[in-house]
Amino acid sequence: MSDDGNNTPQPGNGSRRNPLPEDAMPKGGVNAPVPVAAEATPAVDPRLIIRQEGVKGYLGEFRRRVSSGELGSLPVVLALIVIWAVFGSLNSTFLSAQNLSNLSQQIVGTGMIAIGVVFVLLLGEIDLSVGSVSGLCAAIFAVMNVTHGVNEWVALLSAVAGGAVVGLIQGLFFAKIGVPAFVVTLAGFLFWNGLMLQILGASGTVNLSGHDIVSRLYTTIYGQAIAAYALAAVGVLLFLGAALLDAGRRRNAGVPYRPASDIALRTIVLAVLAFLAAYTLNQYKGLPLALLIFLIFIVVLDFVLRRTGYGRQIFALGGNIEGARRAGINISWIRISVFMICSTMAAVGGLFLAAQIQSASQTSGGGNLLMNAIAAAVIGGTSLFGGRGNTWSALLGALVIGSIQSGMNIQGLSNAIQFMITGAVLLAAVVIDSLSRRTQRAAGRA
Amino acid sequence: MTGSPVLALRGVSKRFGAVQALTDIELEVNAGEVVALVGDNGAGKSTLVKAVAGVNQPDEGVIEWEGRPVAIHRPQDAQHLGVATVYQDLALCDNLDVVGNLFLGRELMRFGVLDEVRMEKRSRTLLDTLSIRIPSVRIPIASLSGGQRQVVAIARSLIGSPKIVILDEPTAALGVEQTAQVLDLVERLRDQGLGVILISHNMADVMAVADRIAVLRLGRNNGFFDRRSTSQEEIISAITGATDNAVTRRQARGTEGDL
Numbered sequence: 151m152s153d154d155g156n157n158t159p160q161p162g163n164g165s166r167r168n169p170l171p172e173d174a175m176p177k178g179g180v181n182a183p184v185p186v187a188a189e190a191t192p193a194v195d196p197r198l199i200i201r202q203e204g205v206k207g208y209l210g211e212f213r214r215r216v217s218s219g220e221l222g223s224l225p226v227v228l229a230l231i232v233i234w235a236v237f238g239s240l241n242s243t244f245l246s247a248q249n250l251s252n253l254s255q256q257i258v259g260t261g262m263i264a265i266g267v268v269f270v271l272l273l274g275e276i277d278l279s280v281g282s283v284s285g286l287c288a289a290i291f292a293v294m295n296v297t298h299g300v301n302e303w304v305a306l307l308s309a310v311a312g313g314a315v316v317g318l319i320q321g322l323f324f325a326k327i328g329v330p331a332f333v334v335t336l337a338g339f340l341f342w343n344g345l346m347l348q349i350l351g352a353s354g355t356v357n358l359s360g361h362d363i364v365s366r367l368y369t370t371i372y373g374q375a376i377a378a379y380a381l382a383a384v385g386v387l388l389f390l391g392a393a394l395l396d397a398g399r400r401r402n403a404g405v406p407y408r409p410a411s412d413i414a415l416r417t418i419v420l421a422v423l424a425f426l427a428a429y430t431l432n433q434y435k436g437l438p439l440a441l442l443i444f445l446i447f448i449v450v451l452d453f454v455l456r457r458t459g460y461g462r463q464i465f466a467l468g469g470n471i472e473g474a475r476r477a478g479i480n481i482s483w484i485r486i487s488v489f490m491i492c493s494t495m496a497a498v499g500g501l502f503l504a505a506q507i508q509s510a511s512q513t514s515g516g517g518n519l520l521m522n523a524i525a526a527a528v529i530g531g532t533s534l535f536g537g538r539g540n541t542w543s544a545l546l547g548a549l550v551i552g553s554i555q556s557g558m559n560i561q562g563l564s565n566a567i568q569f570m571i572t573g574a575v576l577l578a579a580v581v582i583d584s585l586s587r588r589t590q591r592a593a594g595r596a
Numbered sequence: 597m598t599g600s601p602v603l604a605l606r607g608v609s610k611r612f613g614a615v616q617a618l619t620d621i622e623l624e625v626n627a628g629e630v631v632a633l634v635g636d637n638g639a640g641k642s643t644l645v646k647a648v649a650g651v652n653q654p655d656e657g658v659i660e661w662e663g664r665p666v667a668i669h670r671p672q673d674a675q676h677l678g679v680a681t682v683y684q685d686l687a688l689c690d691n692l693d694v695v696g697n698l699f700l701g702r703e704l705m706r707f708g709v710l711d712e713v714r715m716e717k718r719s720r721t722l723l724d725t726l727s728i729r730i731p732s733v734r735i736p737i738a739s740l741s742g743g744q745r746q747v748v749a750i751a752r753s754l755i756g757s758p759k760i761v762i763l764d765e766p767t768a769a770l771g772v773e774q775t776a777q778v779l780d781l782v783e784r785l786r787d788q789g790l791g792v793i794l795i796s797h798n799m800a801d802v803m804a805v806a807d808r809i810a811v812l813r814l815g816r817n818n819g820f821f822d823r824r825s826t827s828q829e830e831i832i833s834a835i836t837g838a839t840d841n842a843v844t845r846r847q848a849r850g851t852e853g854d855l
Contacts (some may be wrong), residue, residue, distance in 0.1 A: 396713075405716045406734075457710050459703045462692075466700055469689030476687045477701030478672060537691035590738070 218590060223531045225582045226546045229575070233550060237557030244557050247433030253549075253556050254431065255368070258440040259284075259503035260519065261548035264526035265447060265541050266495025269488045271527055272455070272468045274536020275331040277492045279320065279338030280523055284500025285515020286346040287313045291364060291501055292356035292510035293349055302363040306501070313497025314490050316342060321486030331489075339520070347512060355511040358504065368505030370439035378428035378437040385445075386421045393417070440502060444545070447498075451491075452541045464488060468537030499523070518569065522551050525572065529579040535587060550575065600663035601626045602791045603648065603679070603760050608657030610643055617643045618654070618815045625760060625791040630782060632794045632802040632823075635812035636835055641795050644812070645762055648793075649681040650674035680753035681762040686745055688752075690738040694730060695719045697737055698752050722751055726781055743774025747781055760791045767801050779805050799828050813837055 216224065237244040263280050270277045287309040294305035316338070323334045350356060358365050372378070393413045400407035431437050455461035463484050466474040475481055503519070504510045528534055529550050530543025551572060558568045601624040610618040618640045625631050635641050646652040648659065650668040658665045661677050668674050674681070688697050695715050704711045704718070719733045728747045730740060737745060746766055753761055763782070767775040782805045785792050796802050802809060803823060811818040811834040819834045832838070 399713045400716075403713045403717045405713060405720065458708070459705065459710060462696060462700070462703060462710060465692060466689045466696075469691035470687060472685070473687035473689050473697075473700070476671070476683070478675070479701055537689070 223543065223546055225579070226530055226543070226550060229529075229578075230546065230550055230553065233553045233557065237553065237560070240557070241560050244560055247430050249556060249560070250430050251434040251438065253552050254427075254441045255438045256506065256556070257545075257548040257552040258368075258444045259499045259506060260522050260526055260551065261444055261544050262447065262499030262502060263496050263519070263523035264499075264530070264544035264548055265451060266492035266499075267524050267527040268530075268532045268539055268541055268544055269451075269455075269464065269495075270331070270492045271532045271534060272464050272536060272539055273485065273488055274468050274534075275324070275485075275488075276335065276524070276534075277320070277331065277489065277496075278335040278520060279316070279342055280492065280496040280499075281515045281520030282339050282342035282346065283313055283316050283493050283496040283515070284503060284519065285510070286316070286342045286349070286500070287497035288500040288504035288510040288514050289346045289349045289356070292358060292504060293351075295362055295364075296356050296359060306363055309501060310494060310497050313494040313500075316497075317490035317493030318486060320493065321489030324489060325482040325485035343515070346514065350510065350512060355509055357509045360508060364501045364505045365508065366439075367443065368440050368502055371435045371437065372439065373436040375432045375436070378431045379425065381437060381442065381445075382421075382424035382428040385424050386417060389420055390417045447495075448541045448545055455540060460484075460487075465537055496523075518572070521576070522572070525576040525579070526551050528583065529575060531583075533583055533587065534580060535583075547579075600660070602662055604660040604663075605644070605648070606658045606660060608644070608647060608654045608659070610640075610647060610652065610654050612643075616815055618647070620816065621657070621812070622817055623810055625793060627759065627791050628786055628789045629807045630786050630792040630794055630805050632796060632806035632809045633812065634796065634799075634802060634809060634831065634835055635818075638814075639812040639835075640815040641812055642764070643815075645681065645764060645793070645795065648674065648679060648760075649762060650679075675756060675758075678757070678759035679762065680756060680758035680760070682749050682753050682764060682766065684764045684768065686749040688737045688745060688749060691736060693736050694733040694740075694748055697748060698722070698733075698755055700752070702755055722754065726751055726754075726784055728777075728781070741774070743770050743777055746770060746774070746778055750778070750781055750785075754785075758790065760793065761785055762793045762795070764795045765797070766794070767796060767798060775801065799832065802831070803828055811835055 234245065243249055263284055267277060267280060290312050291305045291309035294300040294308055295302050300308075320331075320334050320338050323329045324331045347354075390413070393408065393416070397407040397410075397413060428437070431441075455464065463474065463479045466477065466479060467481065467484050471481065474484075500515060504514060526547030527539070527544055528547065530539075530545070530547030532539025532543045554572055554575065555568060558571070603623075603625040605621055605623040608618055608621040608623075609616070621640070621644060623631070623633075623644070633641050633644065643652065647654045648668065650671045650673050653667075653669060659668060660666070666673075666677060668677070668679075671681075689700065692700065695712070698719050699715050704715050706714070716733055723730065723733065726747070728751060730744050730748065737748065740748065746769075750761070750763065750766065766778050766782075770778060779801060782792055782794060786805075786807075794802070794806060806823050809821040809823060809826065809831055811821070811831060813835065814837075818837070821831055821834070
């Protein structure tokens with residue numbers, strides 16, 4: 151209580167004292183119901199550092215967060231700026247609307263898989279099978295649709311459901327039998343790859359027709375300029391509306407709320423980014439459907455993680471398993487379902503990757519796809535140690551990795567150098583994660 | 597205190613293999629009463645608490661809740677009855693904020709979505725009623741001191757409106773000021789009409805807040821004491837069995853011999 155000069159938390163005269171008047175839960179004094187407004191900041195501990203109003207306070211808060219290791223997405227945003235500046239200066243085609251539009255499509259496959267990896271990482275676990283699962287589900291779709299002529303929607307749903315079943319099986323082994331996730335998914339990595347080869351059969355490659363549902367989802371581009379701008383406007387308005395609604399409810403309930411200047415600042419930053427992206431896309435062909443689907447997945451799953459009881463339970467499990475168990479959370483169910491989400495997202499990513507190369511082949515889901523997907527999640531700012539992260543890190547991480555690959559291709563650099571640089575970026579991301587965790591512990595934030 | 601006690605244990609026994617952990621334990625807890633459960637390591641305090649909290653089931657004996665015999669098979673059964681247990685390792689999630697921890701597993705929902713506003717408001721009200729002072733309800737648990745975590749853990753147990761709160765060594769890891777805060781909190785729980793079972797090795801704490809003291813020794817009741825009419829020495833003798841050892845027996849024989 152900073153305003154009444156009584157800074158001692160409680161009359162600490164402890165033991166055999168007579169009941170003091172305030173023991174009867176008085177309505178005054180320390181317990182007075184205070185008219186709460188964000189500016190007044192009453193009833194808070196005097197030691198709490200209170201953010202000042204406006205942009206200045208915002209910067210101060212930002213500086214404090216960074217110095218105490220709460221980096222969030224800051225390193226990846228900086229990395230992205232550096233990467234784009236370097237490749238842009240080396241070759242102007244890199245920052246051309248065409249290349250950036252293509253980039254926004256190419257990152258979708260890896261990014262979708264990375265969203266699933268984010269969920270598993272939030273539990274503090276790992277899924278090494280996502281690459282193989284993505285290849286398997288692409289093969290399921292291709293073989294059903296092309297070879298056996300099954301309805302394209304049935305084939306699509308079967309492929310996605312196949313991913314869910316894979317996750318169910320791996321999750322059961324992990325959650326019910328207690329095999330470490332690393333081992334279960336390492337076994338899965340081999341097994342599902344083998345199953346994919348089996349399904350593809352002797353030919354080894356099944357080409358997509360080019361106008362099936364999966365290809366259309368990937369290649370469709372909304373050419374009208376209005377599409378991209380409308381999406382940007384809807385996104386900004388949704389954000390603004392949600393922020394205002396939340397602030398209004400909080401003000402009515404008498405709990406601290408975000409000041410209007412803060413909301414305005416955030417909305418403006420978001421609007422600038424969204425409309426810049428829309429403008430760039432419109433400079434080339436327009437808004438790719440794949441990017442739209444990717445963004446919808448990110449927003450919906452971000453909502454699930456942050457605003458639903460299920461998401462809260464995932465974070466709790468990543469923070470303290472014993473605490474979660476005592477709170478009555480069904481640990482097994484959360485673990486199994488998270489592995490199902492991860493494998494399902496791997497299936498979705500695999501379908502987009504198949505559409506990208508117009509075929510499902512023996513090399514589907516192989517190569518460095520697994521590493522790229524995990525690297526994208528980690529580079530984007532999701533912690534390997536569980537309990538911290540969000541789905542947007544999949545977008546940011548996939549953008550970093552995609553940008554490096556695209557830039558290197560434009561420069562005509564070999565795979566050898568690409569691998570080394572991607573590896574170095576991944577290592578840097580994990581180093582930043584470890585260091586920020588250490589700083590956070592030192593600053594009492596983890 | 598009129599009527600039957602909120603919680604009563606009648607002749608509770610528990611065996612683990614060849615070990616008789618509890619033998620014919622009797623314990624009563626009334627509303628608005630702090631019962632301290634003391635005893636040396638291995639006296640059976642934890643086993644007794646686990647029986648009430650639904651972690652273990654007693655082999656024999658009856659647990660009565662407000663006069664009716666009840667079966668507590670799982671921790672959830674105990675929670676439904678109104679028994680809240682704060683274990684020594686607080687089991688808080690470091691990465692969640694205070695509100696998130698208080699309502700973990702009991703989140704308030706609105707249209708199927710977390711109702712953060714209502715949870716935050718109720719958290720503030722609850723912490724205010726308990727005169728708990730923490731910097732903010734929106735900072736992660738990792739930022740709190742040991743004492744603050746302890747009071748948050750106790751506050752969490754109160755979210756479900758329990759009638760009995762079991763505190764396992766709540767002051768074991770705390771400093772002077774923080775201990776005083778937790779003891780104040782225990783008194784406030786009593787004043788609000790809750791029954792409190794306080795497990796502690798610290799006699800000063802026990803004498804400070806307990807109304808009655810139940811001593812366990814080697815899995816048996818070794819006396820109930822009213823705090824006002826008991827000295828610390830008597831309780832310590834009951835805990836260590838100093839009234840029943842070779843020295844006292846010999847002294848007793850000696851006095852008889854003199855007579």
